Amino acid sequence: MLNGSVGSLGIAPELLAVFVGFGLVVGILFGFFGMGGSFLVTPALLMMGYPPRVAVGSGMAFVFGTAVIATLKHHDLGQVDYKLGGIMIAGTTLGIEVGRASVFYLEDLGLAGGIISIAYVLLLGGIGLMVTREAIKGGGGGIDHDAVEKDLSEYEIPDTAKWIQQTIRIPPMVTLRGDVRVSAWVITFVAFLTGLLSGFLGVGGGFIRMPAMIYGIGVPVPVAVGTDLFEIVFSGAIGSYLYGQGGGVDLGIVVPLLLGSALGARVGSAATAVVDADGIKIYFGGMLLAGAVAVGIGEIGSYVGNPVLETIGLLLVIGAAVVVAAAILYTTVISLRESHHPSPSTAD
Amino acid sequence: MAGLEIPTWDPATALLIGVILFEAVVLYVGYGALERLLGPRIMKLLLGGVDSAER
Numbered sequence: 187m188l189n190g191s192v193g194s195l196g197i198a199p200e201l202l203a204v205f206v207g208f209g210l211v212v213g214i215l216f217g218f219f220g221m222g223g224s225f226l227v228t229p230a231l232l233m234m235g236y237p238p239r240v241a242v243g244s245g246m247a248f249v250f251g252t253a254v255i256a257t258l259k260h261h262d263l264g265q266v267d268y269k270l271g272g273i274m275i276a277g278t279t280l281g282i283e284v285g286r287a288s289v290f291y292l293e294d295l296g297l298a299g300g301i302i303s304i305a306y307v308l309l310l311g312g313i314g315l316m317v318t319r320e321a322i323k324g325g326g327g328g329i330d331h332d333a334v335e336k337d338l339s340e341y342e343i344p345d346t347a348k349w350i351q352q353t354i355r356i357p358p359m360v361t362l363r364g365d366v367r368v369s370a371w372v373i374t375f376v377a378f379l380t381g382l383l384s385g386f387l388g389v390g391g392g393f394i395r396m397p398a399m400i401y402g403i404g405v406p407v408p409v410a411v412g413t414d415l416f417e418i419v420f421s422g423a424i425g426s427y428l429y430g431q432g433g434g435v436d437l438g439i440v441v442p443l444l445l446g447s448a449l450g451a452r453v454g455s456a457a458t459a460v461v462d463a464d465g466i467k468i469y470f471g472g473m474l475l476a477g478a479v480a481v482g483i484g485e486i487g488s489y490v491g492n493p494v495l496e497t498i499g500l501l502l503v504i505g506a507a508v509v510v511a512a513a514i515l516y517t518t519v520i521s522l523r524e525s526h527h528p529s530p531s532t533a534d
Numbered sequence: 535m536a537g538l539e540i541p542t543w544d545p546a547t548a549l550l551i552g553v554i555l556f557e558a559v560v561l562y563v564g565y566g567a568l569e570r571l572l573g574p575r576i577m578k579l580l581l582g583g584v585d586s587a588e589r
Contacts, residue, residue: 254558430547448561526581
């Protein structure tokens with residue numbers, strides 16, 4: 187039955203183990219930081235030699251599966267605004283389709299791999315710099331896990347969101363959870379831009395959409411998190427469907443990745459209860475920067491036809507993620523033991 | 535030139551997405567049950583080492 191590949195997935199056992207392991211790492215990062223992880227998958231697949239449409243399509247299908255699992259959890263906590271989600275879905279759908287069409291068009295021109303990689307370098311580099319700077323300053327970056335436990339009425343609307351709400355009052359106006367009143371066009375515009383990014387890069391877009399919802403629309407953090415995940419379920423499903431029609435979704439990649447990430451997300455999420463995320467955010471920023479460098483090195487290797495550079499790039503992007511995930515696990519275990527055995531003399 | 539495309543009904547692709555959705559739900563429920571079942575034992579193992587977990 188197996189005959190060199192695992193069942194109907196048609197994948198070698200070694201590769202299956204690699205994908206489950208990588209999924210576990212990505213899941214830990216996603217569960218702990220509430221973002222990240224998933225946008226390491228597409229560049230890793232690109233560097234492993236998968237065609238751009240398979241790398242992006244499978245990356246998007248993986249994001250879809252991850253979002254389903256996370257939304258089920260947030261639905262149980264009552265943190266999803268379905269009205270906001272519905273409008274976001276409409277704008278994102280159009281954005282994804284424009285992004286996807288761009289990938290297929292660039293692929294016809296033979297430019298897709300290069301341009302997607304450059305976009306990743308800029309994106310990972312930009313976000314990596316931002317998160318690292320915030321971490322060094324001692325500020326945020328990523329989800330404030332403590333914030334999720336506050337009441338919705340306790341949240342202040344950021345100044346930018348207040349300005350947008352007072353300036354752009356094109357009807358129809360909608361009222362969202364937390365008594366936020368905003369033009370449906372603002373929501374649609376934010377959704378279109380993030381959908382464009384999703385369709386072009388195969389990412390969930392949450393790391394752009396969540397700050398956009400908080401600072402652009404003014405919704406409370408927990409609602410932004412829950413609604414974002416709900417929206418990713420739909421955008422991920424539509425994107426995966428469109429890529430799947432073009433043969434871009436490989437179950438041999440998605441199924442093992444999801445198997446590992448679902449477990450990793452539980453571990454990462456549980457770790458947030460015992461570890462201070464601020465201390466590790468600097469590593470997260472460093473990981474994103476390493477990812478940007480890795481994609482750049484891999485692309486140069488591909489351009490000059492040097493497979494060693496491509497391998498170095500791949501090892502760097504996976505290695506950086508593994509190191510951060512291991513740091514989270516190590517810190518969690520140490521924190522747990524310290525909290526239960528404050529003095530070494532009392533230990534068995 | 536690649537233009538905008540309206541998704542057309544494709545049973546094979548719908549099945550593909552359905553498989554991923556099904557796997558996600560099964561993993562949510564399955565890992566949740568596993569966490570309830572093995573969680574306390576794993577915590578004991580992490581906090582007190584192998585001996586305390588076997589007790």
